[in-house]
Amino acid sequence: MWLDLRVGCDTGHCGACTVLLGDVAVKSCLMLAVQANGEEITTVEGLSHEGKLSKLQESFRNNFALQCGYCTPGFLMLIQSLALRHIKLSENELKEALGGNICRCNNYPLIVRAAMEFLETQ
Numbered sequence: 001m002w003l004d005l006r007v008g009c010d011t012g013h014c015g016a017c018t019v020l021l022g023d024v025a026v027k028s029c030l031m032l033a034v035q036a037n038g039e040e041i042t043t044v045e046g047l048s049h050e051g052k053l054s055k056l057q058e059s060f061r062n063n064f065a066l067q068c069g070y071c072t073p074g075f076l077m078l079i080q081s082l083a084l085r086h087i088k089l090s091e092n093e094l095k096e097a098l099g100g101n102i103c104r105c106n107n108y109p110l111i112v113r114a115a116m117e118f119l120e121t122q
């Protein structure tokens, strides 16, 4: 059996494990499964529909904001949560909001640009 398991920091510092618990982004490494009992969980695989990328994913693609499969899912789920919760942020506020997610190759400017572009359409 193929198990697509990517181990992040497991300490709550990198954000790679971010998923949606309802509409709220959470770091799954900090939760016990029982804490999600009865809640709807969405992983990055839940963003696309019938093989079509979501608007957020399109924005990341168009802005060259994705480079690896470690950090990108976490950034996407956090930004998706902001959109679902109708949270409006300035660019500086967004940078702060993304502070719990780490991109080790320092792709932050393009991630912020993609996120701003997407969030402005929400």
Ligand code: FES
Pocket (backbone or CB within 6 Å): 007, 008, 009, 010, 011, 012, 013, 014, 015, 016, 017, 018, 027, 028, 029, 030
């Ligand atoms: S693996 Fe959960 S925050 Fe890093």
Ligand code: FES
Pocket (backbone or CB within 6 Å): 066, 067, 068, 069, 070, 071, 072, 102, 103, 104, 105, 106, 107
């Ligand atoms: S793009 Fe994933 S760590 Fe930088």
